[in-house]
Amino acid sequence: MTTLIRLEILRTLRNKRYLMFTVLYPALLYVFFISAYGSGGTVDGGVSVKSYFMVSMATFGAVGAVLTGSAQRISLERKSGWTRQLRLTALPGRAYTLGKIAACAVTTLPAILVVFAIGAIEGVDLTAVQWAGLAAALWLGSFVFAALGVALGYAAEPDAVQPVVMIVYMLMALFGGTWFPVGESLKGYARFNPVYDYNQLASFIHGDGVAALPIAALAAFLAVFTAAAAVLYRKDARRA
Amino acid sequence: MTTGTGEVAAFRNVSKSYGRVKAVNGLDLVLRPGETVALLGPNGAGKSSSLDLLLGLREPDSGTVELFGGTPREAITAGRVGAMLQSGGLMSDVKVREIVELACKVHPRGHRVDEVLATAGITEIADRRVDKLSGGQEQRVRFALAVAGPNDLIVLDEPTTGMDVSVRRQFWDAMRAQADAGRTVLFATHYLEEADSIADRVLVLHKGRLIADGSSAEIKARAGARRIGFELHPADGAFDEAALRALPGTVGLDVSTRADGVRTVRIRSADADAGVAALYRAGYYPRGLEVTSLGLEQAFLTITGEQDRTEEEEEASVR
Numbered sequence: 001m002t003t004l005i006r007l008e009i010l011r012t013l014r015n016k017r018y019l020m021f022t023v024l025y026p027a028l029l030y031v032f033f034i035s036a037y038g039s040g041g042t043v044d045g046g047v048s049v050k051s052y053f054m055v056s057m058a059t060f061g062a063v064g065a066v067l068t069g070s071a072q073r074i075s076l077e078r079k080s081g082w083t084r085q086l087r088l089t090a091l092p093g094r095a096y097t098l099g100k101i102a103a104c105a106v107t108t109l110p111a112i113l114v115v116f117a118i119g120a121i122e123g124v125d126l127t128a129v130q131w132a133g134l135a136a137a138l139w140l141g142s143f144v145f146a147a148l149g150v151a152l153g154y155a156a157e158p159d160a161v162q163p164v165v166m167i168v169y170m171l172m173a174l175f176g177g178t179w180f181p182v183g184e185s186l187k188g189y190a191r192f193n194p195v196y197d198y199n200q201l202a203s204f205i206h207g208d209g210v211a212a213l214p215i216a217a218l219a220a221f222l223a224v225f226t227a228a229a230a231v232l233y234r235k236d237a238r239r240a
Numbered sequence: 241m242t243t244g245t246g247e248v249a250a251f252r253n254v255s256k257s258y259g260r261v262k263a264v265n266g267l268d269l270v271l272r273p274g275e276t277v278a279l280l281g282p283n284g285a286g287k288s289s290s291l292d293l294l295l296g297l298r299e300p301d302s303g304t305v306e307l308f309g310g311t312p313r314e315a316i317t318a319g320r321v322g323a324m325l326q327s328g329g330l331m332s333d334v335k336v337r338e339i340v341e342l343a344c345k346v347h348p349r350g351h352r353v354d355e356v357l358a359t360a361g362i363t364e365i366a367d368r369r370v371d372k373l374s375g376g377q378e379q380r381v382r383f384a385l386a387v388a389g390p391n392d393l394i395v396l397d398e399p400t401t402g403m404d405v406s407v408r409r410q411f412w413d414a415m416r417a418q419a420d421a422g423r424t425v426l427f428a429t430h431y432l433e434e435a436d437s438i439a440d441r442v443l444v445l446h447k448g449r450l451i452a453d454g455s456s457a458e459i460k461a462r463a464g465a466r467r468i469g470f471e472l473h474p475a476d477g478a479f480d481e482a483a484l485r486a487l488p489g490t491v492g493l494d495v496s497t498r499a500d501g502v503r504t505v506r507i508r509s510a511d512a513d514a515g516v517a518a519l520y521r522a523g524y525y526p527r528g529l530e531v532t533s534l535g536l537e538q539a540f541l542t543i544t545g546e547q548d549r550t551e552e553e554e555e556a557s558v559r
Contacts, residue, residue, distance in 0.1 A: 003345040011333035080329025085385065088295060088316060088323045089346045238299070 001095045008103035012069055021068065022111045026061035030054065030115050033179075034122060044181035047206050051126075054119035055202040056178045058138055061111030063172070063195060066104040066145040067152070067165050074100060074153025075161035078236065093237060097150055097229070104146040105139070112138050130205050137201040144194055144218050147225035154232035172196075194221045247309065248273055248393050248424045249294055254303035255448075256289055263289035265448035267303070271426060273392070276419045278439035278456075279428040280540060286448040287428040288326060291397050294426075295323055307393070315393075319348035322386035323395040330370045330381060337366040340384050347389030359417075360384035361410055375402030383411065387418065394418055396427040400434065412438055436536040446544045447551075456536055463491070463539035466512040468519075470526035474501040483522055488514040508534070508542075 012018055030053055037049040044052060074097075077083050086096055112135060126134070149165075156164045173179065175186065176195030190196040191213070200214035249271040256264040264286045271277060281287050292298045293305050296312025307315035315321050331339055340357060344350035357363045360380045365373065370381065379402055386394055399415075400408045416438065419425050429435055435442050436456045444452035444459065452459050472479055485493050489511030496504045505526075509515045512531050519526055534542075 001346075003342050007331070007334055007338055007342055010338075011331065014333050077329060077331075080332075081325065081327040082329035082331055084297060084325060085328035085330070085382075087297060088321070088325070088328070089343065089385075090317045090319055090348055091346045 001091060001098070004091065004095055005099045005102045008099040009106045012103045012107050018065065018068070018107065019110075022061050022065035022107070023114050026057040026064070026111060027114050027118055029060070030057040030118055033057070039122065044177075048124075050119060050122050051124045051202075051205060052181070054115055054122075054124055055134070055138070055205075056199055058112045058115040059141070059195065059198050060173060060178050061115060062108040062138060062142040063145045063169060063198070065107045065111045066142050067149045067169055069104045069107055070100045070146055070149030071152035071156070071165045072161055074150060075156055075158045078154070079158035083236075087237070093233075097233065100150060100153075101143070101146045104149065105143065108139060108142040126205055134202055134205055138198075141198045141201050141218055144198070144222045144225065147222055147229055148194070151225050151229040151232055154229065154236050191217060194218060197221070246272060247306070248275075249308075249426070250304075250306045251290070251293070252304045252306075254293060254300045254305055256293060256298065256300050262448050264293060264300070267448070267450055269443070269450060269453075271393075271424055273424055274419075274422055275441050276425045276439050277427070277441045277443060278435035279426065279443050279445060280430070280432065280435055281428075281445035282544065283430075285445040287445055288397055289448075290445065291323075291325070291395055291426075291428060295321065295395060317348075319350075319389050320392045321395065322388065322391035322393070324379075324382045324386040324397065324399055326397040326401070328382055328385075330378065332371045334370055335366070336362055336368055336370055336373070336381055339370055339381065340366075340388065343385040343388035350389045351387075356384050356388050359387055359414055361407075361414065376404060376407050379403055380407075380411070383414070391423065393424045393426065396425070398428055398430065400429070400431065432537040432540060442536075444540060444543055446547050449547075451547050452543050459543070460534060460536060460539040461510045463508070463534065463542035466509050467532050467534055468505075468507040468509055468512055468515055468529070469532070470505055470529040472503045472505060472524065473527060476525040476527075477523060479503060484519075487518050487522075490515060 033053040034050055037043065037053075039050060041049045043049055083096060087093070116131070116135065152161065152165060152168070172193055172195040175182065175190060176193045177190070177199045178195060182190045182196060194217070197214035197217040200211045201218075203209070203211045203214075247270050249269075251267045251269040254264055254267045255262065267290060279287050279290070289298070293300050294307070294312065296305070296316065305312060308318075308320055312321070337353060337357065341353045344353050344356060354363070357366050360383045362377070362380050362384060365377055370378075373381065379399060383396075383399060386396065396415075400411055403411060412434070415425060427439075440455060442452070442454065442456045442459050443450060452462060454462070481493070481495060484490070484495075484505065484507065487507065487509070489509040490507055491510055492508035494506040498504070507515060516529070516531065
């Protein structure tokens with residue numbers, strides 16, 4: 001099983017489109033946002049532009065990496081028959097999905113760290129513990145989206161998966177505070193958007209303490225997405 | 241190597257439908273150790289469906305499928321079955337060597353990677369990316385996945401599709417080596433010469449049913465394996481169609497008469513030697529006598545054609 005997982009990670013890192021889309025693109029957007037909002041400005045009740053968009057672009061890249069890495073690939077490999085071929089090996093059925101999630105978990109790190117590096121250069125000032133804590137929180141949070149990606153990969157047909165993933169991704173980003181802060185009137189609803197909760201994980205660096213509610217919400221999303229992924233996987237296995 | 245019952249695989253009254261289409265219809269079949277078996281049938285005969293059932297990729301609606309006395313999944317987990325599917329895709333963004341290595345590592349008793357690359361004849365493309373291969377090369381990589389370990393049964397679904405003639409020959413040499421090592425080989429094909437020259441048992445599947453099962457010589461015999469052709473001139477004696485039909489081994493008879501009274505006779509015969517001997521003994525003087533062999537292809541068409549006619553008659557009698 002480790003061979004499969006290693007190979008999944010390797011091939012994802014080899015894919016140039018992945019690097020463009022999930023690492024370079026959010027990093028460039030981050031630089032753009034800093035200059036557009038003015039590097040000294042604040043948003044969302046006093047949070048500095050630099051640290052707000054550092055978090056939102058890191059999550060944007062991480063969610064993108066995870067959704068394309070799982071949903072798109074699973075769907076394509078169901079179509080090509082690679083999943084059938086794997087079922088003719090001694091590998092247990094869960095190995096394939098675990099391999100995808102492991103590859104996702106590795107590939108979110110560059111997406112997060114590159115944006116952090118730019119943030120540090122631009123002058124985001126955090127303690128070492130805060131940097132490490134933030135990186136860990138965002139990395140762990142990405143597993144919620146890996147589960148969603150697996151579910152989408154088994155739910156959507158190969159021809160439809162790209163637009164479906166894009167629409168889900170963009171809507172969650174749009175109403176999750178990725179490109180601009182969520183307005184006060186919408187915050188009550190935003191709690192039901194996993195990307196919003198994901199961004200809220202960073203609230204402790206703004207002196208707001210650990211975000212218990214977003215953590216609980218993300219845990220609930222993780223449970224729901226995992227259950228959905230398991231059901232859809234079994235359904236697919238029966239259809240072969 | 242095999243189970244106590246000596247059965248590699250067994251279908252027992254297996255049926256599978258997709259919607260209203262009966263893909264597999266009451267299939268009863270046992271494969272024994274060491275056999276090289278060809279599965280023949282026109283497109284849509286249920287070949288791929290049968291292989292899917294055999295490998296546990298699909299569950300039968302009724303009946304049971306056993307591999308080595310257990311479920312297909314158990315046999316696969318134990319590393320006793322290797323398979324190459326028509327619809328088996330390959331991983332993208334990886335090298336040939338890497339995907340073969342994966343197959344060797346996950347097999348409980350996997351061979352060495354270099355060995356498998358050599359067996360499949362893909363050593364020289366080992367460092368190529370899988371997504372950059374030709375159709376024939378891809379097939380050989382799939383074959384490598386099927387022989388990554390010492391499997392007792394190898395299942396191949398139309399393995400030589402996309403291979404050119406010389407590669408195809410190499411492929412079958414590799415396959416024969418597997419069979420010579422005592423492995424059971426089951427392959428579906430629509431190249432009849434492959435079935436004829438490689439298989440020691442031929443199964444003919446038609447509309448989800450097994451309609452013939454025997455050596456390729458037996459299948460040909462059943463269809464009337466040879467054709468006896470000759471002319472009968474009126475000057476040489478009287479013509480008696482019933483007597484011709486009664487010749488030993490006659491399966492089919494076709495007589496056409498020219499304007500000058502010369503009859504052209506074509507007999508499909510399961511025993512041409514006895515038929516010709518009896519022809520002379522009966523006092524005939526056949527002119528321009530020719531005995532030609534019917535290929536497996538002709539035999540196959542004859543058998544499936546007969547099956548279609550029988551079914552039509554059955555339907556007609558029901559009405």
